[in-house]
Amino acid sequence: MLSLCLGSAFATGCGDDDSAPSMEDSYNPYPEENNRNDGDYDSGYEPPMGEPDDEFIPEEEEFLVREVATTAAYVFVPNSSPESNTVALIDGRDYSIRPMPVGREPTVVRAASVEGAGDVAYVLCEGDATVAIIRADEGAQDPVDQVNLLRVPREVNALSLSPDGRHLLAYIDPEKPLRADSGVASLQAAALIRLGDTRADDQVFDLSVTRSVRDIEFTEDSDQAFMVGREGINRIYLNEIDGDTFVAPLPLELSGSLFAPTDFEIEVDPAGEYLVARSSDFSGVALYRPPTDASEASLRFVELSAIPTDIDLYTREDGSPALIATLRASGEVALIDVNASLSAPEDSPAAPLILPVAEISAGLALLTPTGDQALLYSTLVDLPTLGILDLATSNLRSFELRNRIRSVAISPDAATAVVVHKKRDGQPPADADPLTFFQYNHGLTLLDMATGYRRPVLLEGEPADLVLTQDAEDTSFVYVMQQSDTAAHRGVTRINLSNYRTDFFKLARHPQQMGLVAGKIFVSQTASEGRITFFDVDTGAQRTVSGYELNAGIK
Numbered sequence: 001m002l003s004l005c006l007g008s009a010f011a012t013g014c015g016d017d018d019s020a021p022s023m024e025d026s027y028n029p030y031p032e033e034n035n036r037n038d039g040d041y042d043s044g045y046e047p048p049m050g051e052p053d054d055e056f057i058p059e060e061e062e063f064l065v066r067e068v069a070t071t072a073a074y075v076f077v078p079n080s081s082p083e084s085n086t087v088a089l090i091d092g093r094d095y096s097i098r099p100m101p102v103g104r105e106p107t108v109v110r111a112a113s114v115e116g117a118g119d120v121a122y123v124l125c126e127g128d129a130t131v132a133i134i135r136a137d138e139g140a141q142d143p144v145d146q147v148n149l150l151r152v153p154r155e156v157n158a159l160s161l162s163p164d165g166r167h168l169l170a171y172i173d174p175e176k177p178l179r180a181d182s183g184v185a186s187l188q189a190a191a192l193i194r195l196g197d198t199r200a201d202d203q204v205f206d207l208s209v210t211r212s213v214r215d216i217e218f219t220e221d222s223d224q225a226f227m228v229g230r231e232g233i234n235r236i237y238l239n240e241i242d243g244d245t246f247v248a249p250l251p252l253e254l255s256g257s258l259f260a261p262t263d264f265e266i267e268v269d270p271a272g273e274y275l276v277a278r279s280s281d282f283s284g285v286a287l288y289r290p291p292t293d294a295s296e297a298s299l300r301f302v303e304l305s306a307i308p309t310d311i312d313l314y315t316r317e318d319g320s321p322a323l324i325a326t327l328r329a330s331g332e333v334a335l336i337d338v339n340a341s342l343s344a345p346e347d348s349p350a351a352p353l354i355l356p357v358a359e360i361s362a363g364l365a366l367l368t369p370t371g372d373q374a375l376l377y378s379t380l381v382d383l384p385t386l387g388i389l390d391l392a393t394s395n396l397r398s399f400e401l402r403n404r405i406r407s408v409a410i411s412p413d414a415a416t417a418v419v420v421h422k423k424r425d426g427q428p429p430a431d432a433d434p435l436t437f438f439q440y441n442h443g444l445t446l447l448d449m450a451t452g453y454r455r456p457v458l459l460e461g462e463p464a465d466l467v468l469t470q471d472a473e474d475t476s477f478v479y480v481m482q483q484s485d486t487a488a489h490r491g492v493t494r495i496n497l498s499n500y501r502t503d504f505f506k507l508a509r510h511p512q513q514m515g516l517v518a519g520k521i522f523v524s525q526t527a528s529e530g531r532i533t534f535f536d537v538d539t540g541a542q543r544t545v546s547g548y549e550l551n552a553g554i555k
Helices: 338-343 434-439
Strands: 005-010 074-078 086-091 097-101 106-114 118-125 130-135 147-151 158-161 167-171 189-194 203-208 215-218 224-229 232-237 264-268 275-279 284-289 298-303 310-315 321-327 332-337 353-356 364-367 373-377 385-390 396-400 405-410 416-421 443-448 454-458 462-470 476-483 491-496 502-506 511-517 520-525 531-536 541-546
Touching: 074 106, 074 118, 074 511, 074 520, 086 106, 086 118, 086 130, 106 158, 118 158, 130 189, 167 215, 167 224, 215 264, 224 264, 264 310, 275 310, 284 321, 284 338, 298 338, 310 364, 321 338, 321 364, 332 338, 364 405, 373 405, 405 462, 416 462, 416 476, 462 511, 476 511, 491 511
Parallel strands: none
Antiparallel strands: 005 541, 074 086, 086 097, 106 118, 118 130, 130 147, 158 167, 167 189, 189 203, 215 224, 224 232, 264 275, 275 284, 284 298, 310 321, 321 332, 332 353, 364 373, 373 385, 385 396, 405 416, 416 443, 443 454, 462 476, 476 491, 491 502, 511 520, 520 531, 531 541
């Protein structure tokens, strides 16, 4: 029997600390009354100038909203005990936990709700070079009957899952170290795992692909995957692979001097009909339509005034595809009609719409969930201005912020932007004013997208994860997981985005990862016995489950 320790509490309190300086003393939250020339705005820092002509400085884009192994009902947590070789299957609805036997040394987990199969998890077990498929909803009495082990190349160390949850790519992430027992590693090794209707129908195929995979993009119908790496781009037709396969790179015919193999970014059309590429050596973008049975490949270049620092695809009001490219060095944003650009003669390219945005220092663009606006900002400026661009009207609104930007996220209803700041190194001076105090501490700014109202929030510790969600009444919340060497400052901050009420919940152990399951926020924590805390989004109730690793090895 699994030994559990259950704790339940209703945590209340306010994150506002009366002993800390109030940001309201020096910060007017409304845009029309907050100009750069305000006396309180001068912090002694000068925004960095544009990059030198011979040096391209990339933006430091960071995503604090991470992919976690959850479905609507379950959390899948690899047990860390060296001998357990299990994954804890935690039901967020009733807090029940089952240890699921998998291969040796489970490390990476991906999960999805799959039509016709229920909730499914894929677990990379690096100790014996297998992927375990867990069918969580099969209801077998013996957990072994819910798990299928498939052999994969020993070198793989990462997983990427298709939108429908039926295709998994196991590949080599060059940012992660290879195992010492990998032998002579083939850096082009990968595997395609295909979920069958039953365990007997599950399939795995070895693939030979590009080295140094930097990105994987799936089409929205899960029919194709594009792997971007050192030797080009591999296009994989996921449903057509029927054996071990060499996947030839696409014949892009891009100049190696302008699009170096180790340095270009692509955006793939959701239907897989075209892709767009940028590099740090070309002042423009390349648009490519792969060959089909009915037509040849098409490649077009759109020259721009500067090297794009970011590109994103979006859909216009009329349903046609378009591309936004940020041109930080020239203080512009380019809006490009994809169909017109691909259809134009090579000697007469379609002209993009160029918008001046010099006041923004637009290095990155983040599309809202509704797709009708883009947030423009830079992570390289100490006192940044964030812009909101209406993609239909080209109307631009700008809002000054009080510290360098580390990451930006947007609420599900597209009403609030959450701007996480990068704190300055060191400690604030003893006589620091409220603005300086804010800049030397961890914090974020909440920006109301409609009015421009900004609410700075001081945090207890370093923000590591964000979750944006809504309760049963469609009220939006942001949960911020914070890590700290000081026990009193590690925990979770919950902010109600309708009224900005802020509550901080301390955690007994060091938090590792946060996610959403069954209407609850969960936070896994460092503990040899296993520990996870749930926060009910609707009620605010807090409950901790621990001890699920103690008996993980019991069969």
